[in-house]
Amino acid sequence: MRNLKNQEYDLTATLFVQELLYHPSSILTNTFEISDNGQQIGCATLPYLPLNCQLKDENLEVFNPKDPELIQKLTSDALHDIEFLWENMQIKKIMDVFGPERVFVS
């Protein structure tokens, strides 16, 4: 059980850092730190919001979902990331968790 927890920890921490490395231009590098004996890893990034927050709050418009240019950008960017995960990280079941809550706009 302990081994599984360690594996979980290693995998989660690895994916978290890999994700940060994937977005180097969004990270405020000098704020990155690991603390509390490795229990906390964090950094400041450029501001971003999940797309589903406008589904929850009618008054909040994160972006206009009827704008064809933005929809094309969303499609292009999301598939860019999916391709990367598929090709380089061998993550194949992306659609199982894919939804507006996993897509962010900066």
Add this chain to the structure above:
Amino acid sequence: MKEKEAFFLSDWSKLFDTREIDLLMSVAPNMTTSLQGKKPISQELAEEIKAVASAILKLNKIEFNEIEDVKQLKDLGPKLYTGAIQSALKESFSESKKKKLQSLVERMLSSDPQSLPNLEELRINDAGIRASINSIAEEINQNQAIGTRGASQSGLEEVKQETATRSPTLACLVFER
């Protein structure tokens, strides 16, 4: 400000559930398998392409599950499914300038793998936008230098406090053992 907008898939660790960890741990470190570096084709990403289109519908307050229910009805065939998609999209993308997009989303949702758009069609050239994001990041890094931190345990708290009053977001992973 619109040219700065960029979309990305986040929380990679959520892409896994605990049941898959054993498998992943045996696969993930070994990045020399034959699949690595192999470019996928749209047919291999059919479910993901459909999920992106479904997210677009959801954002336009169109429930894709209802359309999927039509697909499940036996003896009705794919024609009714296509009709349901066209009708749903018409509401949101009916204007002439959106016709091209309507057709693209329609094909993304197609039940026929051969009708799926290829990945090139789904890409846009966003080099300019990415350059713009890079310059904003550089500017923030220069102007909002928060200072180099050691490994002090209170460091993250300071970042949390500082980011609360500034524009950046805090990406943080906290483990409980």
